[in-house]
Amino acid sequence: MFNKLKNNVLLLIIVFCTIETAHSQLTSSPYSIFGMGTQAGNCAGTSSALGGTGIAFLSGTTLNTVNPASYGGLDSLQTLFDIGLFAKYTSYRTKSSNQALFDANLKYFTMSFRSVPRVGTSFGIVPYSSVGYKINTTSNIEGSNSEFNKTFEGDGGVNKVYLGNSYELSNNLFLGVNASFLFGSINRTEASSDGLYSYKDKNTFSNFYLDYGLNYKIKGNKWDYSIGIIYGNGKTLRTNSESSITTASSFEELKTQKKEFRIPRNLGVGLAVSEKSFRAGIDYEREYWSEINFNQSLMRTRNSTRYSLGLEYASFGNSRSNNNIIFYRFGAEYSESYLIIDQNPISYRSISFGTGLPVGGRLNVINISFEIGQNGTKNDGLIKENFYKLNIDISLKDLWFMKRLFL
Amino acid sequence: MGSKIFFYLCFILFLLSAFCISCSNANKFSLGSDFVESQTNMVLTDTFRVDLSTVLLDSLLTSATGVALVGNYKDNEFGKITCTNYFEVGLPSYSEISEKAIYDSCTFFLSYSGYSYGDTTALMSVSIHQLKENITLNSNGSLYNVSKFEYAKDAIGSKLFYPNPTSSDSILRIHVNEYGDTLFTLFKNKDNNVSSSDLFLDYIKGFVLTSGNENNNAVLGFDADSSHTYFKIYYHVTDETVKNYVISIKLSSDTRQFNNIQHDFAKSRLAAIDSLANHRILSQQSDGRCYMQAGIGLLPKIQFPTLQDLFLKNRWKLLKADLIIVPVKDSYDRFILPGNLYLYDTDKHNDINGYLSDRSGNPVKGTFVLDKLYNENTSYTFDITPFISNELADNYFNYDHGIFVGVVQKKLYSTIDRLEIEGKAPRVKLKLYYVTY
Numbered sequence: 001m002f003n004k005l006k007n008n009v010l011l012l013i014i015v016f017c018t019i020e021t022a023h024s025q026l027t028s029s030p031y032s033i034f035g036m037g038t039q040a041g042n043c044a045g046t047s048s049a050l051g052g053t054g055i056a057f058l059s060g061t062t063l064n065t066v067n068p069a070s071y072g073g074l075d076s077l078q079t080l081f082d083i084g085l086f087a088k089y090t091s092y093r094t095k096s097s098n099q100a101l102f103d104a105n106l107k108y109f110t111m112s113f114r115s116v117p118r119v120g121t122s123f124g125i126v127p128y129s130s131v132g133y134k135i136n137t138t139s140n141i142e143g144s145n146s147e148f149n150k151t152f153e154g155d156g157g158v159n160k161v162y163l164g165n166s167y168e169l170s171n172n173l174f175l176g177v178n179a180s181f182l183f184g185s186i187n188r189t190e191a192s193s194d195g196l197y198s199y200k201d202k203n204t205f206s207n208f209y210l211d212y213g214l215n216y217k218i219k220g221n222k223w224d225y226s227i228g229i230i231y232g233n234g235k236t237l238r239t240n241s242e243s244s245i246t247t248a249s250s251f252e253e254l255k256t257q258k259k260e261f262r263i264p265r266n267l268g269v270g271l272a273v274s275e276k277s278f279r280a281g282i283d284y285e286r287e288y289w290s291e292i293n294f295n296q297s298l299m300r301t302r303n304s305t306r307y308s309l310g311l312e313y314a315s316f317g318n319s320r321s322n323n324n325i326i327f328y329r330f331g332a333e334y335s336e337s338y339l340i341i342d343q344n345p346i347s348y349r350s351i352s353f354g355t356g357l358p359v360g361g362r363l364n365v366i367n368i369s370f371e372i373g374q375n376g377t378k379n380d381g382l383i384k385e386n387f388y389k390l391n392i393d394i395s396l397k398d399l400w401f402m403k404r405l406f407l
Numbered sequence: 408m409g410s411k412i413f414f415y416l417c418f419i420l421f422l423l424s425a426f427c428i429s430c431s432n433a434n435k436f437s438l439g440s441d442f443v444e445s446q447t448n449m450v451l452t453d454t455f456r457v458d459l460s461t462v463l464l465d466s467l468l469t470s471a472t473g474v475a476l477v478g479n480y481k482d483n484e485f486g487k488i489t490c491t492n493y494f495e496v497g498l499p500s501y502s503e504i505s506e507k508a509i510y511d512s513c514t515f516f517l518s519y520s521g522y523s524y525g526d527t528t529a530l531m532s533v534s535i536h537q538l539k540e541n542i543t544l545n546s547n548g549s550l551y552n553v554s555k556f557e558y559a560k561d562a563i564g565s566k567l568f569y570p571n572p573t574s575s576d577s578i579l580r581i582h583v584n585e586y587g588d589t590l591f592t593l594f595k596n597k598d599n600n601v602s603s604s605d606l607f608l609d610y611i612k613g614f615v616l617t618s619g620n621e622n623n624n625a626v627l628g629f630d631a632d633s634s635h636t637y638f639k640i641y642y643h644v645t646d647e648t649v650k651n652y653v654i655s656i657k658l659s660s661d662t663r664q665f666n667n668i669q670h671d672f673a674k675s676r677l678a679a680i681d682s683l684a685n686h687r688i689l690s691q692q693s694d695g696r697c698y699m700q701a702g703i704g705l706l707p708k709i710q711f712p713t714l715q716d717l718f719l720k721n722r723w724k725l726l727k728a729d730l731i732i733v734p735v736k737d738s739y740d741r742f743i744l745p746g747n748l749y750l751y752d753t754d755k756h757n758d759i760n761g762y763l764s765d766r767s768g769n770p771v772k773g774t775f776v777l778d779k780l781y782n783e784n785t786s787y788t789f790d791i792t793p794f795i796s797n798e799l800a801d802n803y804f805n806y807d808h809g810i811f812v813g814v815v816q817k818k819l820y821s822t823i824d825r826l827e828i829e830g831k832a833p834r835v836k837l838k839l840y841y842v843t844y
Contacts (some may be wrong), residue, residue, distance in 0.1 A: 152443045197447070
């Protein structure tokens with residue numbers, strides 16, 4: 001009885017922390033000043049160790065959130081409870097200078113289980129994009145020869161709360177649908193550093209959103225072959241904009257032009273091969289951002305493309321028990337992001353290594369991965385980011401109260 | 408068991424990371440300054456007109472300041488200024504005086520307050536006269552620089568001396584032997600006039616300190632209170648031995664102690680002020696300058712006639728308003744300028760409505776900055792943001808709502824400190840910083 005209560009309390013605290021985190025920044029990047037901020041990418045579960053690969057993979061000991069059809073791979077006896085956090089060290093380089101930042105935070109929280117024999121269900125909260133920057137500059141005081149210090153700050157982002165189901169239509173053919181609620185806010189502040197004034201701009205967004213996925217597996221003698229497809233329809237977000245100016249002696253809400261924020265259509269295809277102790281996959285995904293204009297003079301958008309490759313090897317050790325599998329993972333990603341800044345396309349590349357360690361008890365598996373990558377360019381005074389990122393993704397299982405609720 | 412510990416460790420790690428959201432040291436980050444698009448601009452303008460004039464107040468409170476000002480000073484800038492101090496003394500407590508008592512002498516004591524004005528190196532004279540009428544307070548319980556009471560032409564004592572004003576513990580003695588004898592006789596004979604405080608006050612009235620010599624060119628400050636301002640009557644009684652006695656007659660009323668300060672602007676640029684409406688002379692009528700002299704209530708008035716034009720602009724907010732006051736070049740070679748100036752709120756009627764205050768309610772102060780090298784930025788700067796923003800708040804700028812420039816209140820009432828403000832280049836400026844968006 002006490003244990004059940006403790007589990008409930010634990011769960012509540014973690015959910016609370018995740019939602020709390022959803023309002024804080026996941027990014028510190030000057031590039032996040034543009035558009036909707038930096039896209040979170042496929043950061044949940046094992047995909048951070050696999051270069052974001054996952055369209056053709058089914059969920060197993062850890063949930064795969066890349067494709068909703070993957071929930072069909074969930075173990076029928078387990079309830080999974082996934083949480084992830086990261087620590088990231090980024091050095092920013094321009095042609096002339098060099099600075100570094102450290103970030104650490106919670107990323108997401110998901111829960112997944114089989115509700116009825118042929119249906120896998122998952123729900124959770126995952127980031128979609130995030131904004132986090134603080135840029136100190138100087139600006140001329142018009143009518144004088146002097147300058148003043150100005151600070152530009154931005155934070156916030158868009159998060160996704162989803163509930164998804166995967167149906168096994170026929171043997172090895174899964175159809176998944178995620179119903180999501182996208183919500184968030186981006187706050188931008190422009191202020192004189194000595195506090196004489198601050199100009200704030202807050203945009204809040206929300207809307208419902210559907211995305212779909214298919215996964216089909218062809219069983220061979222030794223190798224199984226899978227194909228996955230994901231598709232999400234674009235959506236215009238309901239937006240509310242507020243601006244205000246504050247000085248030491250006054251505060252005024254300003255009339256703002258209605259801004260439009262949209263989530264683009266996306267389409268992705270993935271292929272995978274697997275056998276008992278090895279699987280490999282590739283993803284190709286496109287997001288149609290070029291239809292979306294952010295009205296920022298320095299940037300324009302293009303359709304973004306992601307190429308991912310992921311390899312996973314499972315070592316069963318001496319015993320053949322599922323409880324002792326150790327996973328070794330390798331991934332690589334190359335993405336052409338939706339940003340073109342000052343005529344320079346911004347692209348992202350990374351490689352990652354990871355391992356999944358079995359742990360007894362409630363802890364199902366702990367996935368640790370290390371990612372090295374870069375983003376951006378030094379051309380035209382832009383910034384190149386080199387980052388080192390540690391991801392810790394934990395799967396918990398058998399939170400029994402879930403069974404009370406759903407059985 | 409081990410896994411349980413691991414689980415809790417992880418859990419603690421989560422909590423730490425969740426609450427350590429600000430694990431980011433973005434504060435000093437400056438990269439990305441090319442990415443920002445400014446929505447706001449800061450603008451400085453100092454082209455708003457500043458109207459200067461000099462106002463002579465009808466009267467200025469000078470009673471109960473604890474300072475006696477005595478002397479006169481004359482120059483071409485401010486004309487002539489004459490200070491006399493009035494005070495009252497009280498019935499001393501004394502024991503019965505023996506028949507055999509013999510009067511010796513009487514001295515009046517004054518202590519330098521440390522304040523002086525003008526040329527204190529020349530020989531100076533101070534005289535003490537007895538009043539012919541009692542000092543009576545004005546209906547509101549005060550006395551002013553223009554208050555005066557009749558006093559005897561002939562001094563009861565005078566002193567010629569070289570002043571020593573900088574040492575505040577030195578004492579000035581004036582011998583009043585003849586007058587002291589008269590008083591001694593009253594006390595010895597138990598005269599009716601010394602039988603009660605009221606009768607004594609009716610008899611003695613009070614005293615005036617004047618600068619007897621017309622050629623003085625300095626004003627001195629003395630402490631005016633019962634422990635520094637008094638007469639001492641010395642006498643002795645001879646029995647088997649000689650015994651010496653003293654009777655002290657001290658300044659008795661702090662409120663009925665005041666300075667009469669008279670001005671004569673003849674031959675100065677201010678000559679016309681007495682005949683002008685509201686005793687106000689525009690800077691254009693006084694060679695572009697305006698004048699401050701404490702003690703007589705001569706105050707520069709500052710007004711902003713064109714500030715209303717700010718309302719023609721769209722989308723702006725006032726950030727800071729600095730008032731810069733420049734003293735007339737070389738005016739500070741002859742006179743030390745006040746180290747700090749204060750601003751007073753005034754209106755159409757030239758009433759003083761208290762200090763201008765800053766955001767936290769403290770009086771706005773301008774500190775003298777001397778530009779020794781080029782003598783160009785010598786000035787006082789005042790942050791008058793609250794004054795300007797309050798005045799702008801109702802979308803109307805009231806021209807009559809002006810500013811007086813003065814010294815701190817205590818000095819305004821108890822000194823004759825001066826300042827000449829330059830109204831031509833380099834002129835008095837209002838620097839407005841505002842943000843547009």
